[in-house]
Every structure is written in C-alpha cells, then in structure tokens.
Amino acid sequence: MITTSNLSKKYNENEVLNIEALEIPKGQSFGLVGNNGAGKTTYFSLLLDLIQPTTGAIINNDILVNESEDWKPFTSAFIDESFLIGYLTAEEYFYFIGELRGQNKADVDALVAQFSNFFHGEILGQKKYLRDLSKGNQKKAGIVAALIGNPEVVILDEPFANLDPTTQIRLKEIIKNLAKAKGVTVLISSHDLMHVTEVCERIVVLEKGEVVKDLATSEATLKELEAHFAG
Amino acid sequence: MIRLFLNLEWKQFTRASYFQKGVAIKIMLIFAAIYFGGAAIMIGVGLFFISKKIMPNMDPITVINNFLIYWYVLELAVRFFLQQLPVMNIKPFMVVPIKREAIIHYLLGKTTISFFNFIPFFIFLPFSIVLLVQGYSFIHVICWFLSVMAFSLCINFTNFLINKNNTFFYSITSVLFLFIGLEVYNVFKISEPIGLAFNALYDQPYLIVLPFLLLFALYKKNFSDIRKGFYLDGAISKKADKVDSLELNWMNRFGSLAIFLKNDVRLILRNARPKQVLMMSGLFLFYGLIFYTQDAYKDMPAFLAFASMFVTGGFLMTFGQLVPSWDSEYYKLLMSQNIPYKKYLESKWYLMVVAVSVSFILSTPYLYFGWDIFGMIGAGALFNIGLNSFITLFGGALNRVPVELNVKAKAFSNTNGFNPTQMLIAIPKLVLPMLLFYIPYKIVNFQVGLLVLALSGVLGIVFRNFFLNKIETIYQKGKYKTVAAFAEKK
Numbered sequence: 182m183i184t185t186s187n188l189s190k191k192y193n194e195n196e197v198l199n200i201e202a203l204e205i206p207k208g209q210s211f212g213l214v215g216n217n218g219a220g221k222t223t224y225f226s227l228l229l230d231l232i233q234p235t236t237g238a239i240i241n242n243d244i245l246v247n248e249s250e251d252w253k254p255f256t257s258a259f260i261d262e263s264f265l266i267g268y269l270t271a272e273e274y275f276y277f278i279g280e281l282r283g284q285n286k287a288d289v290d291a292l293v294a295q296f297s298n299f300f301h302g303e304i305l306g307q308k309k310y311l312r313d314l315s316k317g318n319q320k321k322a323g324i325v326a327a328l329i330g331n332p333e334v335v336i337l338d339e340p341f342a343n344l345d346p347t348t349q350i351r352l353k354e355i356i357k358n359l360a361k362a363k364g365v366t367v368l369i370s371s372h373d374l375m376h377v378t379e380v381c382e383r384i385v386v387l388e389k390g391e392v393v394k395d396l397a398t399s400e401a402t403l404k405e406l407e408a409h410f411a412g
Numbered sequence: 413m414i415r416l417f418l419n420l421e422w423k424q425f426t427r428a429s430y431f432q433k434g435v436a437i438k439i440m441l442i443f444a445a446i447y448f449g450g451a452a453i454m455i456g457v458g459l460f461f462i463s464k465k466i467m468p469n470m471d472p473i474t475v476i477n478n479f480l481i482y483w484y485v486l487e488l489a490v491r492f493f494l495q496q497l498p499v500m501n502i503k504p505f506m507v508v509p510i511k512r513e514a515i516i517h518y519l520l521g522k523t524t525i526s527f528f529n530f531i532p533f534f535i536f537l538p539f540s541i542v543l544l545v546q547g548y549s550f551i552h553v554i555c556w557f558l559s560v561m562a563f564s565l566c567i568n569f570t571n572f573l574i575n576k577n578n579t580f581f582y583s584i585t586s587v588l589f590l591f592i593g594l595e596v597y598n599v600f601k602i603s604e605p606i607g608l609a610f611n612a613l614y615d616q617p618y619l620i621v622l623p624f625l626l627l628f629a630l631y632k633k634n635f636s637d638i639r640k641g642f643y644l645d646g647a648i649s650k651k652a653d654k655v656d657s658l659e660l661n662w663m664n665r666f667g668s669l670a671i672f673l674k675n676d677v678r679l680i681l682r683n684a685r686p687k688q689v690l691m692m693s694g695l696f697l698f699y700g701l702i703f704y705t706q707d708a709y710k711d712m713p714a715f716l717a718f719a720s721m722f723v724t725g726g727f728l729m730t731f732g733q734l735v736p737s738w739d740s741e742y743y744k745l746l747m748s749q750n751i752p753y754k755k756y757l758e759s760k761w762y763l764m765v766v767a768v769s770v771s772f773i774l775s776t777p778y779l780y781f782g783w784d785i786f787g788m789i790g791a792g793a794l795f796n797i798g799l800n801s802f803i804t805l806f807g808g809a810l811n812r813v814p815v816e817l818n819v820k821a822k823a824f825s826n827t828n829g830f831n832p833t834q835m836l837i838a839i840p841k842l843v844l845p846m847l848l849f850y851i852p853y854k855i856v857n858f859q860v861g862l863l864v865l866a867l868s869g870v871l872g873i874v875f876r877n878f879f880l881n882k883i884e885t886i887y888q889k890g891k892y893k894t895v896a897a898f899a900e901k902k
Contacts, residue, residue, distance in 0.1 A: 229748045233892045253750040263899065264745040266675070268682040268817065270657045280671045281749045308655050310682065312818065 182207040182334065182366045183228070187237030190223055190390075198223045198390040200237075205368070205383075207333070210360035212381030212398075213370040214406065219387040221370040222260065225336050228368070229258055241334065254282070258336035259323040267312030271304045271322045274311060275329060282330025289329060296325050299351045316343045324352065328359070335359060337369045341376045349376065356380045374410070378403045417518050452531050456538030460546065473543065473556070473614055478607030480560070483532075484567055485588050491528055491571040492581050493688060516638050520631060523568060532564040555617035562623035569630040573637070655682075672759030679738060680731075683817040686738065689730045693767070696726025697774055700789070704781045713858065716785070717849035717865065718842065720792035721800070723775050727767035728796050729841065732804035733811065735760050736887070740814040740898035747895055753884045757805060761880070764801045768793050784858065788849075791866040795845050798872025802879040803844075807837030809886040812897035844868075 185203040189196060198220040205211050213221045226232045228239055230246050238245055241252040258264065266274055279289035293305070303318050304325075311319060320343050327335055340356075341349050357380055359365040371377040377384060378398055386394035386409060394409065396402050463472040505515050540557040544550060574580035591602040613619050658681070660674045680686040703709045703719035731738075735757075739746060746756075772793040779786050848868050853861030872879065887894075 229744075231744055231747060231892075231895050250750070253748065256748075258748055260744065263742055264748075266742045266745070268678060269675075270655065273657050273678070277671065277675060278749070281751060308657075310655060 182209075182242055183368075184240040185237070186240075188224075188227065188234055188239060189236045190220075190227065190232065191235045196390055198227070200224070200390075200392055203385070203392065205366060207366055208360055208364040209383055210356060210367045210381045211369070212377040212384040213368065213387060214372070214374065214377055214384060215370075215387035216410070218389070220390040221387055222338055223390075224387070225258065225260060225338050225368070225370065228336060229256070229260070252334075254330075255333040256336070257282075257327045257330065257332040257334070258338075259320075259327040259340070260336070260338040262316075262319060262323075264326075265311045265319055265323055268310050270310060271307065271314075274322060275326055278326045278329050282332075284330050292329055293325060296328075296355075299325065299348065299355060301348065317345060317348065320344060321348060324355075328355075332365065334366045335368070337367070339371060340369055341371055341373050353380050374403060374406045378406065414518065421522070448531070449534055452534035453538050456535040457542055459535070459539045460542045473548070474607070474611055476539070477610035477614065478603045480563075480610050481603060481606040482592075484563060485584070487528070487532070487564065487567050488571060489581075489585065491567065492575060493691070495526065495528055495568075495571060495575075512639065516635055519638070520569075520634055523572070524565060526568070529564060529568060533561065536560050551617050552614055555620040556614045559613050559620050559623045562620075562627045566623065566627050566630055569627070569634050572634055573630070666759075666762070668755055669759045669762060672756055673762060676759060676763050679817070684819060685815060685817055686731070689734075690727065693726030693728075693730050693771075696722055696730075697771060699723055699726075700775070700778055700781075700785070704778070704785055713788075713853055713861070714846045714850040717788055717792065717861075718846050720785070720788035721795060721845040722792075723778070723789050724768045724771040724793040725796045725800055726771065728764045728801055729804055731767070732760070732764055732801065733808050733837075734815055735805055735808035736894060737808070737811060737813055737815040737898075738817070741817055743895060743898040747891065753887045754880050757880050757883055757887075760805065761801055761876075764804075765797050768796045768801075787862050788865075791849070791862045791869070792845060794866045794869030795848065795872075796869070798869030799844065800841055802872060802876075802883065803837065803841055805883050806879075806886070807841075809883050809890065810837070812890070812894050814898045814900060 183203075183205040185200050185205075187202075188198065188200045190198040197218075213224065215221050223232070227234055228241070228246065230250075230252075234247060238247060240246065241256060244252045246252055266277065269277065275289050275293055276286055279286070284292075297305070300321060304314075304322050307314070311322060314322065320340070324337060324340055327337065337356075340352060344352060353376065356367055356369065360367050360382070369377065369381065382398055384394070384396045384398055384402060384406070385392055386396075386406070394405075396405065459476060460472045463470075463475040467475055536557055540553050543553045574584075591600075594600040595603060613623075658674075658678055660677060663674050663677070664670045666673055680690060699722040700719050703716055709715050709719075736743070772789065775789050776786075778789055845865060849861045849865045851861075852864040
C-alpha cells in the first residue's frame with residue numbers, strides 16, 4: 182500500500198529523516214516509535230505532502246505523493262490541533278470534513294453515532310466551539326473526523342497523548358477494529374510503548390531519522406522496546 | 413521587583429516577532445511612529461492658530477474645551493477596538509512568590525505608557541506650550557494640561573472596564589450619535605455644558621483634584637476587578653459562551669462553493685479579528701465624505717475616482733489581502749484534504765462580490781452629491797468586483813503571514829499579517845482606478861472615463877477563470893512555503 186524509497190529530508194545540512202526502504206502492506210496497523218526529534222512527525226508530514234522530500238519519494242497506493250494529489254480522497258490524518266477548525270462546533274466540523282470527502286449529512290451522522298461511546302458525551306451537542314474544548318476532547322473530535330469518508334489509509338500522530346484512560350482503551354479498540362475488520366491501513370506514532378505494542382501488528386523504531394528496528398509484534402516486543410529505550 | 417518586570421518587558425519588546433521581521437518593516441514602523449508623532453505635534457501647535465482663524469471672536473482655549481468631549485469619545489472608541497488589557501501575561505506569575513498586588517499595580521501601570529496615551533500627550537503638550545508662549549497664565553495652563561491628561565488616563569482605564577462588554581460600547585456610541593445629531597441640527601448643544609465644565613477646569617486650577625479623583629477611583633475599580641479575577645478561571649481565561657450551530661442551509665444553492673462559503677461566514681462571525689475587519693470596512697463607506705464635501709477635489713476627478721473605489725472596496729481590501737492567512741490556523745488540514753484551490757478562491761471571490769454589492773447599496777445616500785458622484789461609485793464598484801478583487805487575491809497569495817483569528821489586532825504591537833509585498837501590491841489597487849478613469853477623461857470626457865472604469869471591471873468578470881487559474885498556480889507553487897510559514901509559532 183505505502184512504499185517508501187530512498188526518502189530523506191534535510192534542513193540545511195541537518196538530516197532529520199533518512200529511510201532507505203519501508204513497505205507497509207494494506208490493512209496493516211503500523212506503529213512508529215522514537216524519542217523526540219526521531220523523525221516521526223516528519224515522516225507523517227511527508228506522507229501528507231506537507232513538506233517536500235530532499236530525495237526519494239513515497240508511493241501511496243500507486244500514487245506518487247509529492248506529484249499527484251490523487252492520494253487525498255482515500256487518505257486521512259489527524260496530526261495536531263492545526264487539523265481542527267477552531268471556530269466550528271464539533272458537528273459543523275464533521276459535516277465540513279464529510280462534505281469534502283463526498284459524504285452527506287446522514288452518512289456523517291451514521292458514522293459519528295458509532296463513536297458515541299468514545300465521545301463519552303463530551304463532543305456532540307456541546308454548544309461549544311472546538312477551540313473551547315479541552316485538549317483531550319479536541320483530540321477525540323480530530324480522530325473521529327479522520328475516520329469520515331471510509332479512508333483506506335489513516336494517519337494518527339500521538340493519538341493517545343492527552344486522552345483519559347477510558348478513552349485510551351476505547352481508542353485502542355477502534356484502531357484494532359479498523360485494521361482487522363475493515364482492512365484499513367493505520368499508521369500511528371506514540372511515546373507510549375505499551376499502547377503501541379497492544380495495538381500495532383508491526384512496530385518500527387526511528388532514531389535520528391533512521392529505522393533502527395522493524396519488529397513484528399509478539400509477546401517479547403514490549404520487553405525488547407523497553408530494553409532499547411532504556412539503553 | 414520592578415527591575416525584574418522591566419527586564420522581562422524589555423526582552424518581550426526586543427524579541428517580539430515584529431522586531432524580528434525584516435528591516436523594511438522596522439523602517440516603516442519607525443516612519444509611521446514619526447509620522448503620527450509629528451502629525452500630533454503639528455496639530456497641537458496648529459490648534460491654537462487654526463481656532464483663532466476660524467473663530468476669531470472666541471478664546472482658543474474655550475473652543476478647544478468645547479470640543480474636548482468629542483475627542484474623548486473618539487478616543488474611547490478607538491481604544492475600545494484596538495487596545496486590550498494585557499491579561500494573558502500574568503499567567504506565569506501566578507505561582508511565583510510575588511505579591512499579587514505588585515503584579516496588578518505593575519500591569520495597570522504599564523498600560524499608562526501605551527501608544528494611545530502618547531497621542532493626546534503629543535497634541536496637548538505643544539498646545540499648552542503655545543498657550544504659555546501666547547502669555548496665558550502659567551498655573552492655569554499647567555493645571556489644565558494635567559487635567560486633560562488625567563482624563564485621557566481615565567479613558568484608558570474606562571476602556572478596560574467596558575472592553576469585555578459590547579453593550580456598553582454600543583450604548584455609548586448611540587448616545588454619541590444622538591448628541592452629534594442634536595448638535596448638528598441645533599436642537600441641543602451638549603458641547604456647551606461640557607465645554608463650560610472644561611472651561612471651569614481651566615479657570616479654577618484647584619479643580620484639578622476632580623479628574624485626579626476620578627482617575628484614582630477608576631484605577632481602584634480596575635484594581636479590585638483584576639484582584640477578584642486573579643485566578644485561572646477568572647479574568648484571564650476567556651469565557652466560552654454557549655453557541656448554536658449555524659446551519660446556513662440556504663447557502664447550498666451555491667453548489668460546490670457552498671461548503672466554503674458557509675465556513676467563511678462562520679469565520680467572520682465567530683472570530684475577533686475578522687469581526688474587527690468587518691467593522692473597519694464599514695468605516696470605508698464614509699470615506700467619500702472626506703472627498704466629496706471638499707471643493708478642493710471638485711476639479712480633481714482622478715482623486716474622486718480613487719475615493720469612489722474606496723467607498724465600496726473596504727471589505728474587499730481589508731479582508732481580501734489576508735485571504736490564505738485567514739485559514740492559516742488549520743492550513744495543514746486544508747492541504748491534506750481533497751480541496752480544489754479554485755473553488756476555495758472562488759468562494760472568497762463571491763464573498764467579496766457580496767460585500768461590494770452590499771456596500772454599493774448602502775452608498776445610495778451619496779446620491780445627495782449628484783449622479784456624477786454616484787456613477788463614479790458604481791463604476792468603482794464594478795472595478796472592485798472585476799479587477800481589484802483579483803489583484804487583492806493575488807497579493808494575498810504572496811502573503812504568508814499567519815493570522816491569529818480570535819485575537820484582536822493591536823495598533824503597533826501587532827504586524828500580524830502585514831508585509832512589504834502587501835505595500836507593493838497596494839500600489840496598482842490605488843493607482844489603477846485613477847488611471848483607468850483619468851486617461852479617457854482627459855482625452856474624451858467624464859462619461860467615457862466612467863465607462864472605461866466600469867468596463868475594466870466587466871472585463872475582469874468575463875476573464876474570471878483566467879485570473880483564478882493564474883492565482884491558483886501561485887498557490888500550488890507556494891504550497892510548501894505557505895504550510896511552513898503558517899506553522900511558525902509567534
């Protein structure tokens with residue numbers, strides 16, 4: 182589904198990302214871990230064509246990401262608050278995204294209704310603008326918005342940060358379900374090793390922009406990751 | 413303690429984003445400061461002589477005293493829009509061992525050295541000096557000057573009290589307009605009793621205690637208000653009002669544009685900065701009054717054409733010049749969604765067209781100045797719709813300064829969304845209508861001048877797609893730069 186080859190990103194002489202080859206098959210739940218500055222967000226930004234690669238390219242479902250925009254209809258993301266429109270209410274925001282992704286109001290309502298458990302009554306019907314919601318609630322709205330319109334690739338940067346424990350558990354269910362039941366390719370990054378090993382079939386460790394570990398998740402993975410980062 | 417605060421203040425000043433912008437902006441800011449300062453001093457010096465000339469029978473100090481009330485109301489209005497109590501800055505001090513009183517005194521004291529207090533200072537100080545030179549009594553003039561400054565500071569603190577509440581402001585302005593109306597039609601002159609009061613201040617220097625008492629009271633009120641709200645959930649956190657969603661379903665008739673149009677309407681209605689722009693653009697409607705009422709411009713139709721363009725172009729220019737910047741807070745989202753730039757631009761264009769049309773309808777009272785003037789406004793409106801809109805959108809595409817939507821722009825402390833490109837692009841906006849009108853006017857006659865100006869706009873509408881495509885390519889080329897620039901934190 183997503184093929185990365187010879188990808189690098191330099192700011193002046195400072196190389197922040199260098200991935201020789203990385204292949205993410207369709208329907209995989211893929212986890213990216215690494216310390217601050219490892220290049221996780223840079224990689225996601227390149228995937229979304231928000232920054233230009235210095236060398237190499239990413240091919241998303243046969244589409245060269247930095248040359249064509251045709252990856253947009255089947256790819257969605259929630260990276261940070263700049264993916265929210267602060268002056269809209271959550272409903273208005275969902276409808277806006279829905280309309281951009283060719284969904285009518287009924288479609289959006291039906292989808293959003295599935296997440297009432299996840300929202301915990303704090304998102305819909307709040308009569309508040311998104312900018313006035315707490316960080317955690319903003320994140321909930323952003324994550325669900327990224328699921329509107331049946332995307333085939335979903336990219337979530339640090340989805341567990343700022344969420345309360347209940348929501349974290351529910352989010353894990355949602356992510357697992359996306360990959361298993363619907364064949365969606367899910368890419369997440371996280372600082373929380375426990376969450377990421379629980380949710381992802383495959384975990385890649387980035388360090389100073391390079392892939393240093395590529396693991397198929399098993400019983401031993403969490404131990405291995407902890408040993409790596411302790412070290 | 414104070415030294416520590418001042419040190420922080422100095423760092424905030426020298427490290428502020430506007431100081432780190434280009435040299436060009438620094439120079440322009442300095443020029444602007446010199447210009448406004450110089451203009452204020454000139455007015456201050458000239459006030460005495462102008463008043464002597466216009467009303468030779470009256471003592472200039474009496475004349476000034478009569479009009480002081482309007483000055484203060486205007487000052488209040490300007491401050492209301494542009495000056496805010498710098499509340500957010502106290503957050504980091506809440507948990508450090510400094511007395512809260514000290515912080516509040518400092519905060520309030522700091523506001524007294526704002527730009528808005530310098531303007532009256534620069535006007536009334538030279539005026540007072542002129543009075544002294546002209547042989548007015550020293551003690552009277554000094555006390556009067558101090559009183560006037562005290563009132564200015566009273567306005568300063570009044571503003572902070574009413575700033576949070578719009579109803580206060582609107583009631584004050586409506587009362588003001590009422591009194592101006594009564595004054596103009598000679599029904600009741602409010603300036604007389606208030607003028608008498610100010611004259612009394614001048615005649616009896618000991619009355620100086622009154623403005624200072626008022627100032628003291630207002631200061632205390634501000635102090636206790638802030639003291640009470642000195643908690644995270646108090647004054648410094650913004651209140652989140654209950655809001656209703658805006659369906660705007662009637663806009664669906666605009667088809668694929670509707671989605672963007674709806675968002676733009678919400679953008680304007682729900683954020684402080686665009687609201688401010690909307691109000692400012694209302695003021696442009698009155699721009700014509702400056703030109704049409706003056707005989708000096710009667711024989712300079714090029715200037716009239718320029719003014720006519722301004723009457724309907726306020727919103728277009730103030731909103732349009734920041735077109736991608738308005739969406740800077742969530743630009744990454746837009747860029748990762750399946751959004752056709754052209755539709756996005758077209759929606760903004762429609763918004764401008766609506767604004768120009770509404771302004772044009774609102775400008776019908778200008779018929780009072782005759783059909784020639786109104787024709788000019790009409791031609792100017794067409795020019796705005798057809799050409800100016802695209803020039804403005806083009807300028808906006810080159811402008812990559814992020815805008816904080818829900819923060820009011822502050823005079824001279826915020827060059828948010830302002831850069832030299834903006835200045836360059838402003839030149840054709842201003843000169844083009846003048847040329848389009850003036851050349852055919854000189855060669856043929858007035859009517860042909862109007863016709864050419866109007867036709868230029870029609871031409872622009874006809875070639876709309878061409879212009880939109882051109883601007884679209886600029887957007888595409890600058891995509892990465894724009895994303896990076898908008899992501900920059902201030």
